[in-house]
Amino acid sequence: MITSKQRAFLRGLANKIDATVQVGKGGINDNMIGLVRDTLEKKELIKIHVLENAFSETRDVCHELAEIINAEEVQVIGSKFVLYKESRENKKIDLNKLIVREDKPKEVKKPAVKPLHKAKANAEKERKKALADKKKKDKFFKEQRYKSYKK
Secondary structure, three states: OOOHHHHHHHHHHHHOOOOOEEEOOOOOOHHHHHHHHHHHHHHOEEEEEEOOOOOOOHHHHHHHHHHHHOOEEEEEEOOEEEEEOOOOOOOOEEOOOOEEOOOOOOOOOOOOOOOOOHHHHHHHHHHHHHHHHHHHHHHHHHHHHHHHHHO
16 A cells, blocks of 8 residues: 555656556456556556547446555546556666666766868867967966066
């Protein structure tokens, strides 16, 4: 059983995902149960859409599927519902700490700065070099002036 805080946390996560399974007029069958189990094992959270031509109500389908799979009902809104089941091998959602664990840390790549063409890049290098040379010269002349005043 999950608490109201955990349920609210899961609802927030479910906002970002799309419905991956649809229940049609065939209702709940073995293939769909297997698909939902596999998806819950991989992702721990699934959103399911009940089509208009289905013979059951959305809430009834949610209760029945959650009972078959031993999952927690998170939310039922309109024709969609969300189920949660803790994964045995791929735990991504920690309900005790209310955090989502990433599989791999994402590397932040700096976008490569590409000049419009080589001439522009060379001009930029020359400008920087000239600026550095000017700073060196200014420093040298300041030192020379300072020495001349000291004499």
